[in-house]
Amino acid sequence: MTALSPPLRRDSAKGVAFLVAGVAVFSVQDLILKLLSGDYPLHQAMVLRSLTAIPFLLALVHYEAGLKSLFTPGTGAMIRRGGIMFLAYTAYYIALPALPMATTVALYFSAPLFITLLSVLILKEHVGPRRWLALLAGFVGVVIMVRPTGAVFEWAALLPVLSGFAYALSMISARRLGVTESAAALAFWGNAVFLAAALVMSAILGTGAYGDQAHPSLAFLLRGWAMPTAFDALLMMSCGIIAAAGLTLLTQAYRIAEASVVTPFEYTGLLWSVIYGWAFWQQWPDATAWGGIAIIIGAGLYVLWREQTAKAQPG
Incomplete structure (x- = not known):
């Protein structure tokens, strides 16, 4: 696929369907990683996940655009985007052990x-000014969720915010690269960066020399490798299939539809996080958390609605 390829056809309905499916798929990975985070390091799970994903992603690349689509003038940009995605998901994953799932997802929003x-x-x-006000309100909601004036400030609450920023940057990049690059190629290089970075982390941290950490986020990041049970190994490997499907679905959504159309459906992830948090850990957001969640979601939806109407009536 080259820059001379026909313009990408936009399909909002399919874009929404891809995004909702991608969010649902990735929510299962969030659940698995939170369940495993007390016994294994993130880099171990990422190595097994990324290795498992390779054949599935190669098959997707071959089916969608051919293996030659992995090596184009945009390959370097796809690898750089993979680095941004690595930052986004690593920050998100290491927040999971320290925070309720609903809080992690809400801040990521x-x-x-x-x-x-x-x-x-x-x-x-x-x-326009109304969207700027909505953005300001949304970030007020983030501050409420982070609770910087609380008796014990939980610094891990900043991690999903960092993840949200890096994810936004990667999706802006996907909008540009999607004109000439396939969704499967973008997903493949994202997974390749994950694997390379996880292998480097494992070489440095795998012995457990830095694993004596009391904070659950730091322990999940720095803990040494442990021999998994057969079931836990299968869970880690299943994340590879989930990642292959999820990355492709989300990237495809942003390639074929306007961001302002599909992005509101990212919020379906909050439903899954509340369900899983209640079912597995009996965690339920308190009144303050619900207030922050409502402000973040309300502001985000208003911003996206204004983006859809701004073409006809400046904001």
């Missing part, structure tokens, strides 16, 4: 706000 902000800074899009 700062991503649509960041997407709008970055669209101004990078894509030079126009944002």
